Amino acid sequence: MDIQQAYNLWSAQYDTNKNRTRDLEALALQEITQPIQFKRCLEIGCGTGKNTTWLATRAQQVTAVDFSEQMLAKAKAKVPADHVQFHQADITHPWSFATYAYDLITFSLVLEHIEQLSPIFEKANQALAPNGRIYVGELHPFKQYKGTKARFDSEEGTTELTCFTHHLSDFTNAAKQHGLVVDSLQEFFDEEDKTTIPRILSLVFKKGKLK
Numbered sequence: 001m002d003i004q005q006a007y008n009l010w011s012a013q014y015d016t017n018k019n020r021t022r023d024l025e026a027l028a029l030q031e032i033t034q035p036i037q038f039k040r041c042l043e044i045g046c047g048t049g050k051n052t053t054w055l056a057t058r059a060q061q062v063t064a065v066d067f068s069e070q071m072l073a074k075a076k077a078k079v080p081a082d083h084v085q086f087h088q089a090d091i092t093h094p095w096s097f098a099t100y101a102y103d104l105i106t107f108s109l110v111l112e113h114i115e116q117l118s119p120i121f122e123k124a125n126q127a128l129a130p131n132g133r134i135y136v137g138e139l140h141p142f143k144q145y146k147g148t149k150a151r152f153d154s155e156e157g158t159t160e161l162t163c164f165t166h167h168l169s170d171f172t173n174a175a176k177q178h179g180l181v182v183d184s185l186q187e188f189f190d191e192e193d194k195t196t197i198p199r200i201l202s203l204v205f206k207k208g209k210l211k
């Protein structure tokens with residue numbers, strides 16, 4: 001089953017399954033983006049709108065994108081706001097949905113499904129306002145090294161999604177190729193227990209100074 005089909009199937013239970021990664025990433029996004037001022041926000045891989053609700057309270061305009069029709073249907077029902085526009089699109093294709101210069105671009109739990117990071121950072125950099133920020137919240141690669149993967153159970157059995165392991169340096173190097181530098185790096189732990197492996201990696205990028 002490809003990733004798009006898998007999310008269409010998962011959409012019915014995505015919000016209600018026990019999912020510590022989903023829940024901790026929501027907290028991470030809110031903590032990290034709290035001090036960032038943004039009017040226009042581009043949310044990449046919005047899924048069922050878990051974070052769209054929060055972003056819509058902070059931004060004057062939100063463009064929310066996902067390639068799963070069923071995940072998007074949930075998000076649209078959850079966030080029926082005039083200043084939020086939803087688009088069904090595959091983010092590995094040209095970003096025709098990115099019609100503004102965005103102050104904040106977010107990627108929550110989506111880049112693990114993207115094999116090549118560099119073209120994504122290239123597009124994000126093009127869509128980013130000069131003083132904008134790119135937020136990335138991902139299952140921590142340390143968890144991936146231990147075998148943690150996105151999966152769910154349904155009548156069709158257990159579906160394990162196609163995921164790619166991106167090391168920390170893969171993120172920073174792909175961003176650097178397109179003139180983006182790290183503004184902050186944070187790690188989030190289950191029950192804030194720092195003796196365990198971190199569950200969520202969050203990175204914020206900004207445009208580097210032109211030489």
Ligand SMILES: C[S@@+](CC[C@H](N)C(=O)[O-])C[C@H]1O[C@@H](n2cnc3c(N)ncnc32)[C@H](O)[C@@H]1O
Pocket residue numbers: 003004007022025044045046047048049050051065066067068071089090091092107108109110113114150
């Ligand atoms: C784990 S869910 C995360 C959803 C939401 N951001 C959250 O944190 O709950 C990953 C989402 O990325 C979307 N996605 C994966 N690959 C994509 C692609 N190439 N283009 C657009 N969306 C994609 C999936 O459809 C899914 O809704």
